[in-house]
Amino acid sequence: MRIIGILLLLLLILPIVEASAETSWTHEFEAGYITTKPLIVDDTVYARTSGLWTGNEQPVVAAFDVFTGEKLWSFASQTARQNDMTPLLYVDSGQGSCGVWEDLLIVGWVDGKITAHSPKNGSIVWENQTGDNFRGITGQMALETDRVVVPTRTGLSTFCLANGIELLRVETESIGWRNGVTVTEAGYVFGDEAGNLHTVTRNGNLSSTMLGEGKIRHAPLETRHGLFVHLQTDEGSSMYLNGSILGKMGHSPAMPLMHENRIYAATSDEWISILCGENTCAIESTEPFHSNGELSLRVVESGLEVWAPSNTPEGGWGVFNQTALMRMEHTSFDTYGTAAPGFSSGIVAIGNDAGTLQVTNLGFVSENTTQSESGTFEVFLRATILLMFVFTIVFLARKDWSTASKFGSAFLLVVAIVVVPDLSVKVAEQTSPRYDVEWDESWPDEWQETQVVVFEIDGITYAIGGLEPQKNVYDLTVIACQELDIEPQIEQQYLGPYLVSFNGFAGDGWEFMLDGQRSPVGMADAILDDTSIVEWRPA
Amino acid sequence: MATCLSGNTQGCAVARLSMLGAIGTHGPTVSPAVMLVLYASFFCLAIWLLVKPHRTEEKWLWPLTLLVAIAAVSRIAMGFIPNVMPVTILAVMVGSKFGIQRGFAFAILVTLASNSVLGHGWWSVFQILGWGSVAALASVVKVHDEEGRLLMTNLAFASLWSVPVFSIVVSLSIIDSGMSAIEFGLYLVNGLLFDVLHFLGNLFFAMWFGHSFERLLLMNGPHHQLVQQESEHVSTL
Numbered sequence: 001m002r003i004i005g006i007l008l009l010l011l012l013i014l015p016i017v018e019a020s021a022e023t024s025w026t027h028e029f030e031a032g033y034i035t036t037k038p039l040i041v042d043d044t045v046y047a048r049t050s051g052l053w054t055g056n057e058q059p060v061v062a063a064f065d066v067f068t069g070e071k072l073w074s075f076a077s078q079t080a081r082q083n084d085m086t087p088l089l090y091v092d093s094g095q096g097s098c099g100v101w102e103d104l105l106i107v108g109w110v111d112g113k114i115t116a117h118s119p120k121n122g123s124i125v126w127e128n129q130t131g132d133n134f135r136g137i138t139g140q141m142a143l144e145t146d147r148v149v150v151p152t153r154t155g156l157s158t159f160c161l162a163n164g165i166e167l168l169r170v171e172t173e174s175i176g177w178r179n180g181v182t183v184t185e186a187g188y189v190f191g192d193e194a195g196n197l198h199t200v201t202r203n204g205n206l207s208s209t210m211l212g213e214g215k216i217r218h219a220p221l222e223t224r225h226g227l228f229v230h231l232q233t234d235e236g237s238s239m240y241l242n243g244s245i246l247g248k249m250g251h252s253p254a255m256p257l258m259h260e261n262r263i264y265a266a267t268s269d270e271w272i273s274i275l276c277g278e279n280t281c282a283i284e285s286t287e288p289f290h291s292n293g294e295l296s297l298r299v300v301e302s303g304l305e306v307w308a309p310s311n312t313p314e315g316g317w318g319v320f321n322q323t324a325l326m327r328m329e330h331t332s333f334d335t336y337g338t339a340a341p342g343f344s345s346g347i348v349a350i351g352n353d354a355g356t357l358q359v360t361n362l363g364f365v366s367e368n369t370t371q372s373e374s375g376t377f378e379v380f381l382r383a384t385i386l387l388m389f390v391f392t393i394v395f396l397a398r399k400d401w402s403t404a405s406k407f408g409s410a411f412l413l414v415v416a417i418v419v420v421p422d423l424s425v426k427v428a429e430q431t432s433p434r435y436d437v438e439w440d441e442s443w444p445d446e447w448q449e450t451q452v453v454v455f456e457i458d459g460i461t462y463a464i465g466g467l468e469p470q471k472n473v474y475d476l477t478v479i480a481c482q483e484l485d486i487e488p489q490i491e492q493q494y495l496g497p498y499l500v501s502f503n504g505f506a507g508d509g510w511e512f513m514l515d516g517q518r519s520p521v522g523m524a525d526a527i528l529d530d531t532s533i534v535e536w537r538p539a
Numbered sequence: 540m541a542t543c544l545s546g547n548t549q550g551c552a553v554a555r556l557s558m559l560g561a562i563g564t565h566g567p568t569v570s571p572a573v574m575l576v577l578y579a580s581f582f583c584l585a586i587w588l589l590v591k592p593h594r595t596e597e598k599w600l601w602p603l604t605l606l607v608a609i610a611a612v613s614r615i616a617m618g619f620i621p622n623v624m625p626v627t628i629l630a631v632m633v634g635s636k637f638g639i640q641r642g643f644a645f646a647i648l649v650t651l652a653s654n655s656v657l658g659h660g661w662w663s664v665f666q667i668l669g670w671g672s673v674a675a676l677a678s679v680v681k682v683h684d685e686e687g688r689l690l691m692t693n694l695a696f697a698s699l700w701s702v703p704v705f706s707i708v709v710s711l712s713i714i715d716s717g718m719s720a721i722e723f724g725l726y727l728v729n730g731l732l733f734d735v736l737h738f739l740g741n742l743f744f745a746m747w748f749g750h751s752f753e754r755l756l757l758m759n760g761p762h763h764q765l766v767q768q769e770s771e772h773v774s775t776l
Contacts, residue, residue: 405695409742416739417620424732 024360025069026333031057033339034351036087037294038359039105040066040344044119046105047349047357050084059084061107063122066347066359073122075107075115082110085138085178087294089148090119091161096146099162101125106148112136114150116164126164130157139190140180140219140255151181151190156200158188170200172208180219180255184227191216195231211240218255221263225280230256230265237267239274239283246274247283252292254308254338259297261468261475262322264306266291271308273323277479278467284478285323293338298348303524309337315352317341322524323490323497331358385414425521451528453480454535457502462486469530473512473523476534497524502536509539574659578651581667585647588640599637602756606633607645609755611652618657622733623740626653627673627705629752631697632689634674635682636756642674662712669708673701689753691745698741702734 032049039046048061058076065072077084086108093102104125105117112133116125130136132153139151147158147167155171174194181190187201195214199207214231221228226242230253237253239246250269257264263274263281271289274281291308298305306320307329315334319327329350337352351357388411395404440463443452447465453476455462462484470476474497481488481502489500499510512523513535519526528534589603606629614624626649634642650667680700682693710727744752 402691405691406746409739409746413623413736413739413743416736417623420732420736421621427729427732 023067024358026356026358027062027064027069027071029060029062029355029357032059032355033083033353034355034357035083035085035293035338035353037296037340038342038349038351038357039088039090040342040347040349040359041090041119043067044072045342045347045349045357045359046088046090046119047351048084048088048107049355051355052083053081059109061088061105061117061122063105063119064357064359066344066349067361069359075117075122075124077109077111077113079113080109080111082135083138084110086110087140089141089143091116091143091148094146094161096161098146098160098165098167101162104161106141108137108139108141108150110135110138112152114148114159114164116161128159128164128166130166131169135175135177138178139176139217140178142181142183142188142219144183144188149181149183149188151176151179153177156181156188156190156198168200168202168204170204170206172196172198172206177215178217178255180217182219182222182227184222189220189222189227191218191220191229197227197229209243211243212238212245214238217253221256221258223258223263223276223281225276228256228258228263228274228281230254236269239265239272241281246281249286254291255294257295257297259304259306261470261479264295264297264308264320266295266308268292268311271306271318271320271325273306273320275475275478275482277482279483282482287318287320287325289318289325291318291338294340296340296343298341298343307341309339309341309352311336311338317350331356333358381414381418385411385418388414449531451476451530452533453477454533455480455484455486455502456535456537457486458505470528472528473514473519473526473534476528476532477512477523477536497522499523499536505538507538510536511539512536577664578659581647581664582651585644585651588644588647591640598758599641602758603633603637603641603645605755605758606752607648607652610645610649614649614653615656620740622737623743625740625744625748625752626670627701627737628694628698628741628744628749630670630674631677631682631694631701632749632752632756634677635697636687639675639678642678643671646670646674662709665709665712668711669705672708673704676704677701687757689749691749694745694749695742698745699738701741702738706730706734706737 029049032051034047035050036048043066045064045066046061049059051057051059053059058078059080060074060076062074063072064070089106091101091104091106095101102125103119105119107115107117109115112130113127114130114137115127117123118125130150130152135153137150137152141151142149146161148161150157150159153175155169157166158168159166172192174192174196176190176192179190179192181188187199189197189199191197191211193215195210195212195216196208197211197216197220211229212231212233214233214237216229216231218230223241229240231238231240232253236251237249239249249265249272250267252268254266261276263276265272265274266289268290269288270286271291272283273285275284289308290310290312292311293309295306295308298307304322305326308318308320310316310318310328313335315337317329317337318325319329331350333352333354333356335352335354339351342349346362347359348362349357349359388407391407392404392411395407443463443465450466451469452463452465464480464483467476467479467483470479477488477499487503491498491500500506502510512519512526514526514528515532610626610629614626617624630642630646633645647667650663650670654663654666677697680697682690682697684690707727710723710730713726714723
């Protein structure tokens with residue numbers, strides 16, 4: 001009987017076990033580092049190696065089956081001999097003014113060559129050679145309609161996706177390194193090692209702006225407030241927004257990335273989260289961390305994860321939410337690393353300077369499979385509950401009170417575990433005192449049909465509306481505080497952000513009302529409508 | 540309440556706190572140094588309670604150590620299910636078997652051990668008092684007969700009465716000077732659903748594992764008691 005009891009307990013933790021079920025495989029490249037993000041497309045993962053090739057070793061690009069790790073193909077450069085640091089670029093089939101192309105995997109090489117491979121077998125579809133054969137292509141390439149935009153050591157080229165013919169070539173007067181390019185309305189924007197920001201129009205006109213003394217080693221980010229650049233300087237680094245300094249940070253900046261209204265950056269000293277509001281962008285939080293390479297984003301059920309490789313002997317990957325470090329991920333081959341992980345649904349592919357690629361299948365292969373497994377578990381759970389109920393009745397009928405009480409208690413417990421948490425939230429929502437949300441006549445008419453935030457701080461009411469719509473109370477609160485010059489103190493806790501004080505007033509704590517009602521969830525999970533009114537008041 | 544013990548009022552999806560935002564968080568914020576002193580004091584108290592001479596001749600050391608380990612580990616392992624853990628029912632059995640003194644020591648050790656993983660705070664004090672109170676009450680309202688045999692009916696009943704005892708004592712942690720008795724009552728009422736879960740969890744552990752726990756309690760006891768218990772343990776499966 002006790003074994004049955006233990007089995008029942010195991011049943012309760014089955015969802016947890018199921019969620020953590022995962023498989024993974026690793027592939028150790030013969031030589032070299034992995035310094036760029038592995039790409040996962042459908043059931044294939046693509047990775048490349050980088051290094052200083054002094055002997056017989058060669059840099060390779062290889063494709064593997066995501067699930068089994070079987071190597072599908074491999075291509076070795078015969079000529080590249082320095083660090084290959086250009087991220088791989090996958091192009092879906094299409095057509096344009098210069099022709100028609102199938103799916104392509106485009107690889108930029110440090111010897112200035114660009115090769116377009118068939119993702120299926122690695123065969124070269126076309127190739128071309130730029131004029132820079134030493135540290136030639138090291139920056140992130142970009143796509144525009146029917147062409148690939150390639151920054152090189154001394155300029156920029158574009159190539160037709162259909163046949164690799166060079167469509168445009170512009171020379172700058174300075175050299176670049178990891179000088180990724182961004183496609184904007186004005187043209188192609190990229191930086192160089194002298195702190196210049198170059199813009200090449202589509203007809204080939206070059207204009208350059210000196211941003212500051214330093215090196216631009218990433219693709220500039222286009223925000224609604226202008227271009228964001230993290231400039232590496234002798235003293236550390238400077239973050240520029242639309243030509244103005246946003247902040248001075250640590251050494252050797254990583255390649256920043258943007259998601260919605262936030263920019264994520266990193267240096268040897270810190271990880272940085274920048275929030276872009278109505279008027280400008282501002283640093284919202286920093287965390288001590290050492291990351292100098294790529295960053296990547298992963299959208300999970302609980303929100304957004306920002307992964308940053310730790311470029312330290314201990315290695316690992318820091319996993320951040322929008323504002324703070326949540327956890328570290330480690331492998332058995334941790335060491336220095338600058339490559340961001342690649343993600344697809346339920347798959348994580350990571351590599352580092354050990355030259356080992358690890359691909360982890362987190363257990364939910366596809367949405368359909370997940371639903372199927374989830375459905376199976378539901379059926380199993382219901383069948384178990386039903387069985388326990390039947391056993392209870394049977395043993396009651398046999399007047400075996402002891403066994404009936406065992407099955408009866410198990411039946412009631414499992415039912416309660418399933419029902420109580422959701423029921424509790426529903427009861428809270430129903431019984432929570434509701435306050436009428438009245439439109440304050442003193443508020444400007446422009447605030448009508450927009451999100452409005454009201455703060456009651458130390459007896460003074462502050463209000464702001466007309467802000468750009470935000471998804472949750474947390475984001476709206478932070479932006480409203482920026483606009484009203486209120487200083488919030490927010491702690492990142494395990495369950496999410498916790499508001500400690502406004503302008504130093506902590507009191508007995510703070511609570512928010514969303515459209516006149518207390519929220520049963522935290523501010524990061526409280527979802528807003530376009531016309532929501534959020535009121536912050538002392539608890 | 541266990542679901543709220545992570546310290547995030549605004550993020551805690553528990554009925555009690557969402558109803559009564561004015562209550563604040565989980566009591567006063569105590570500095571780490573003060574908490575350290577407090578825990579050290581509690582630990583010393585537990586040791587003193589264990590080594591202090593006791594009128595009975597129960598062989599308590601190994602059973603108690605083992606049950607503390609089981610209670611702490613299972614509480615941590617089952618932390619994802621709010622309020623379902625064998626700690627309360629074990630507090631009842633230890634209190635009933637070994638008395639208030641060992642029962643309170645059990646409560647201290649389990650709380651300090653499990654909260655070292657789950658998180659310490661002001662609430663730890665009240666959890667100690669909560670389980671300590673349950674053990675103390677069980678030393679009076681026993682679940683063993685005069686010959687030391689486990690009474691399953693009493694244990695089932697203890698699954699019920701231990702819940703409000705623990706719940707009320709733990710909830711005292713949120714009282715501050717501005718809270719009225721009605722507010723406190725409302726706070727308790729709003730946690731009733733989780734108290735039901737607590738009760739059903741207690742009942743489950745009592746029914747399924749009560750006899751196993753009892754055997755552990757008796758592991759160093761007189762042999763005839765073990766034989767007696769074993770002969771009574773009859774199952775149809």
